[in-house]
Amino acid sequence: MRLLLAEDDPELSARLGRYLGRQGFAVDSCTDGVETEFSGREIAYDVIVLDLGLPKRPGLEVLANWRKAGVKTPVLILTARDTWQEKVQGLQQGADDYLTKPFNEEELLARLQALIRRNTGTVGETLSINDWVLDEATQSVSREGERWELTGIEFRLLRYFMLHPGRILSKSRLTEHVYQQDADKDSNVIEVYVNRLRQKLGNEVITTKRGQGYVFGKPPP
Amino acid sequence: MNSLRSRLGFGLIASLIVMIGLLWLMVGQSVKVLLEQQMASRLAHDGEALLGGMRIDVDGRVLLQERRIQGIYQQPYSGHYFQVDAGGQATRSRSLWDAKLPIPDVAAGETRIGYVTGPQQQPLLFWAHGYQKQGRVVHIAVAEDLLTLNAGFAQFRWQLAAWSLAMVLLLLLIQQYIVIRSLRPVSAAAADIERLEQGEISTLSEQVPKEVRPLVQAINRLLDRQRQRLHRSREALGNLAHTIKTPLTLLQQLAREKVAGADPATYEQLEHYSRQINERVNQSLRRARLAGDGLGAGRFDLRQDLPVLVDTLHRLHRERRITLHTQLNGIITLPLEQQDGMELLGNLLDNAWKWAGSSVSLTLSGPEPLTLIVEDDGPGVDAAAMQSLAQRGVRQDENLPGHGIGLSIVRNLVDEIGGDIAFSASESLGGLQVKIHLGRRT
Numbered sequence: 076m077r078l079l080l081a082e083d084d085p086e087l088s089a090r091l092g093r094y095l096g097r098q099g100f101a102v103d104s105c106t107d108g109v110e111t112e113f114s115g116r117e118i119a120y121d122v123i124v125l126d127l128g129l130p131k132r133p134g135l136e137v138l139a140n141w142r143k144a145g146v147k148t149p150v151l152i153l154t155a156r157d158t159w160q161e162k163v164q165g166l167q168q169g170a171d172d173y174l175t176k177p178f179n180e181e182e183l184l185a186r187l188q189a190l191i192r193r194n195t196g197t198v199g200e201t202l203s204i205n206d207w208v209l210d211e212a213t214q215s216v217s218r219e220g221e222r223w224e225l226t227g228i229e230f231r232l233l234r235y236f237m238l239h240p241g242r243i244l245s246k247s248r249l250t251e252h253v254y255q256q257d258a259d260k261d262s263n264v265i266e267v268y269v270n271r272l273r274q275k276l277g278n279e280v281i282t283t284k285r286g287q288g289y290v291f292g293k294p295p296p
Numbered sequence: 297m298n299s300l301r302s303r304l305g306f307g308l309i310a311s312l313i314v315m316i317g318l319l320w321l322m323v324g325q326s327v328k329v330l331l332e333q334q335m336a337s338r339l340a341h342d343g344e345a346l347l348g349g350m351r352i353d354v355d356g357r358v359l360l361q362e363r364r365i366q367g368i369y370q371q372p373y374s375g376h377y378f379q380v381d382a383g384g385q386a387t388r389s390r391s392l393w394d395a396k397l398p399i400p401d402v403a404a405g406e407t408r409i410g411y412v413t414g415p416q417q418q419p420l421l422f423w424a425h426g427y428q429k430q431g432r433v434v435h436i437a438v439a440e441d442l443l444t445l446n447a448g449f450a451q452f453r454w455q456l457a458a459w460s461l462a463m464v465l466l467l468l469l470i471q472q473y474i475v476i477r478s479l480r481p482v483s484a485a486a487a488d489i490e491r492l493e494q495g496e497i498s499t500l501s502e503q504v505p506k507e508v509r510p511l512v513q514a515i516n517r518l519l520d521r522q523r524q525r526l527h528r529s530r531e532a533l534g535n536l537a538h539t540i541k542t543p544l545t546l547l548q549q550l551a552r553e554k555v556a557g558a559d560p561a562t563y564e565q566l567e568h569y570s571r572q573i574n575e576r577v578n579q580s581l582r583r584a585r586l587a588g589d590g591l592g593a594g595r596f597d598l599r600q601d602l603p604v605l606v607d608t609l610h611r612l613h614r615e616r617r618i619t620l621h622t623q624l625n626g627i628i629t630l631p632l633e634q635q636d637g638m639e640l641l642g643n644l645l646d647n648a649w650k651w652a653g654s655s656v657s658l659t660l661s662g663p664e665p666l667t668l669i670v671e672d673d674g675p676g677v678d679a680a681a682m683q684s685l686a687q688r689g690v691r692q693d694e695n696l697p698g699h700g701i702g703l704s705i706v707r708n709l710v711d712e713i714g715g716d717i718a719f720s721a722s723e724s725l726g727g728l729q730v731k732i733h734l735g736r737r738t
Contacts, residue, residue: 084542090549128538155541156534157578158585159605159642160635166608173612176541177548177574193614 076191076231077101077252079123081111081137082153083130091124094180095187099214099230101255108132115141120148121252122187122194127154127165135168142169149190153178195238204240205292207280209233216276223275228253232268236281236291245288301479308471316460324453331445332421336409339423339438342366346378346438352430358387365389373416375441382434399437402426411442418443481505485512495595495629498523519591526587530635533581540577544570575701582705583712587633595629596637598660605642613649620645621657631666631734632713640709641668644730647702648672657725668732671722677703682719706730 078100082088085106092102103118105111108129115123115137127134138150149171154161157175165173171193172186188211192202202209208217214230216223225233231253236244246265253265269281269289282290349364358380368376369389379388379397388396395415402408404426414420422439481504488500499519500512551566587593596602606620630637648656651674659669677685685703703719710717715734722729 087542087546155538157537158635159638163604163608163638166611167604177545180549
């Protein structure tokens with residue numbers, strides 16, 4: 076899951092980035108409005124955390140510009156501004172959720188996960204596809220009573236697969252959604268991790284579509 | 297007399313009456329003078345005719361040629377009289393009978409015109425002249441009854457008065473029309489101000505006469521400045537919130553991360569105090585943001601603002617499928633500034649949304665006083681909590697069970713705005729009912 080974190084306070088941004096990283100997100104941070112608008116427009120994030128009080132360009136304007144440009148990424152507004160007028164404005168400009176500071180990190184995480192699930196059309200609190208159950212809290216996966224611990228990258232990769240079951244996902248798309256902006260983007264690494272998942276969970280869990288990419292579960296006919 | 301209209305009306309009536317009255321007097325006087333001058337010149341003709349037809353004998357007696365005397369002077373008390381005196385015995389017209397007119401003698405070559413009382417006590421106008429004839433001074437006086445002339449003149453004066461009065465009335469009507477017509481823009485501006493106070497408009501129309509325009513423009517400028525000030529202060533408060541809340545977030549997160557595990561008791565305290573800071577700050581900010589009467593700031597419009605708010609609530613609580621039943625009873629605006637209304641209704645409905653099972657109802661009635669009832673079908677609030685909520689000035693940090701904080705926010709808002717709030721069990725839905733009376737402060 077690739078996440079854009081737009082927060083102007085460097086300390087909060089760093090803490091939150093580390094926290095979300097531990098929770099399996101690939102986090103890109105922006106500290107001003109102009110940069111945020113550019114990144115949100117250019118990169119296909121899975122979710123965006125947006126502070127309204129950004130320097131250079133106000134968050135609401137950034138959000139309005141994204142929606143005008145057709146960026147459909149779910150946006151959670153994270154702000155100190157807690158009047159109803161501002162909530163109404165934020166949601167009418169196209170935000171999907173609104174959380175006011177001070178906030179609890181767990182609550183932010185829960186809301187982000189709910190947003191992602193809603194956006195990918197998955198329902199339910201835990202992610203469960205073809206008997207595979209992904210536990211986001213422990214970053215592990217289980218099937219018929221058996222459990223496998225996953226490393227950070229493995230978890231991110233499997234979650235992305237499970238959120239898009241039955242669909243062909245190209246290596247470059249997987250790279251984009253699993254890695255942070257500044258990470259090494261060698262797409263061969265994806266192959267390595269897909270193989271690791273296969274070793275752990277069995278070969279049939281991910282199918283290779285030659286020249287196109289990978290499919291979680293049964294490939295489309 | 298604090299009405300422009302009655303002031304103008306009174307001034308115009310007074311000046312009109314004085315003007316027309318003076319005119320009436322002047323015209324009357326001039327006509328009278330003209331008529332009497334005419335009469336005097338006729339008398340002078342008759343006097344000169346008398347002089348032409350007279351002779352004086354050696355005793356100074358005046359002999360008149362009967363045929364040169366007009367018949368009117370021969371009839372007794374006809375109203376036309378003369379007397380001629382050449383120093384001896386005076387000769388009088390037969391019409392005078394035995395009476396004598398007390399007209400003083402006039403020196404030769406001089407004329408006198410004046411009034412005298414006639415033989416039957418009627419007023420007469422006389423013309424008297426002194427002539428030099430046959431070496432003697434002849435005094436000729438001719439007089440005529442003024443009764444007919446005076447009667448005619450009186451009638452003329454009445455007619456003139458009637459016409460003047462008619463004219464005054466007509467002019468008054470025209471003036472009233474003009475006054476009303478010229479004051480209409482002022483009345484329109486007054487109506488505009490009324491609508492401004494009702495929150496129907498936010499600026500006054502400047503399509504007014506030149507004389508009133510500076511006033512209207514001044515009011516508009518003032519309103520504009522007030523709006524800007526409100527906007528700026530809200531902006532500043534938002535920034536203040538931003539600068540406080542971010543470090544507060546960090547404080548809480550650090551406490552949770554570093555202290556919670558090692559020293560749970562201290563963590564509890566840290567958590568408690570930081571929550572207290574947050575809630576006190578929120579309460580103060582919320583109070584400072586209120587616009588109050590918000591003259592010209594635009595009211596909360598139920599047709600525009602409510603649907604947007606409800607849509608926002610649906611989006612914020614997407615997992616809760618709540619149906620809102622609204623009964624607005626024809627009420628279009630709340631007597632609250634738009635953001636104040638948003639804050640009150642937002643908190644009120646958000647609270648109901650959180651606790652409701654499946655439905656929330658909003659009922660309005662009014663407008664004087666405007667009553668707002670929000671009910672839900674949730675678990676409700678127990679009697680103790682309700683009592684605690686009913687007290688004024690309940691602090692938000694005294695975490696109440698159940699509905700708790702949301703309702704104490706609402707309670708404080710209502711106290712600040714100026715209104716009454718009551719909590720009870722909802723009869724129709726079974727949950728909590730919050731009833732608010734909003735008093736329009738004048």
